[in-house]
Amino acid sequence: MIISQKRQFVFVHIFKTAGTSIKRAVRRYAMPTWHESANFVFKRIGVPQFGPPSKGDHFKVSDLIAEIGRPRFDRMFSFAFVRNPWDWELSHYRYICKNESHPNHAEVSALKDFSEYVRWRCDGRFQLQESFVIHEGKSVVDFVGRFENLASDFKYACQRIGIPFRLPRLNATRNEDYRSAYDEYTSGLISQTYQSDIARFAYSFR
Numbered sequence: 001m002i003i004s005q006k007r008q009f010v011f012v013h014i015f016k017t018a019g020t021s022i023k024r025a026v027r028r029y030a031m032p033t034w035h036e037s038a039n040f041v042f043k044r045i046g047v048p049q050f051g052p053p054s055k056g057d058h059f060k061v062s063d064l065i066a067e068i069g070r071p072r073f074d075r076m077f078s079f080a081f082v083r084n085p086w087d088w089e090l091s092h093y094r095y096i097c098k099n100e101s102h103p104n105h106a107e108v109s110a111l112k113d114f115s116e117y118v119r120w121r122c123d124g125r126f127q128l129q130e131s132f133v134i135h136e137g138k139s140v141v142d143f144v145g146r147f148e149n150l151a152s153d154f155k156y157a158c159q160r161i162g163i164p165f166r167l168p169r170l171n172a173t174r175n176e177d178y179r180s181a182y183d184e185y186t187s188g189l190i191s192q193t194y195q196s197d198i199a200r201f202a203y204s205f206r
Contacts, residue, residue: 002030024168061132084148090142
């Protein structure tokens with residue numbers, strides 16, 4: 001999550017929805033101008049740079065509201081991105097397998113295949129995307145973009161914030177048709193496990 005007092009916005013980072021790229025695009029607008037200038041020098045001499053105000057990569061809106069209060073939260077433009085749950089989990093699986101530093105890398109890499117991973121994930125190890133944007137049972141984020149419409153939806157968010165549209169491509173996993181990775185059972189398992197996300201964000205397998 002990135003919070004900007006300068007531009008009055010909150011970016012809610014749901015993992016594997018292009019959040020790293022979006023954070024890179026908006027981070028400078030969440031820092032004082034002198035931090036930007038200092039970072040230019042720090043980068044050249046190889047010392048740690050200032051970062052934007054952050055509550056951690058995957059801080060939830062409900063936690064932020066508990067900390068700063070609903071009136072203050074409502075004064076800022078808040079946005080997040082979500083992703084088709086079937087595609088989301090395939091991307092998550094690829095990412096965990098290739099990143100040895102991920103806390104679940106050893107366990108997931110030891111699984112036989114993606115189908116076994118789906119069973120593993122849906123056995124109480126899942127997290128709903130809606131949990132990042134709801135407070136007291138309702139979505140309170142001003143704009144929830146879709147990963148599938150990343151460019152156009154992020155451009156809209158930039159217009160609302162009042163910043164130039166620019167989106168680097170970072171932490172991307174390989175593109176593939178997620179449907180080919182599922183069989184009838186595992187597809188149904190995702191459907192059952194992520195039923196709330198699927199209904200709230202109007203997704204389907206096909």
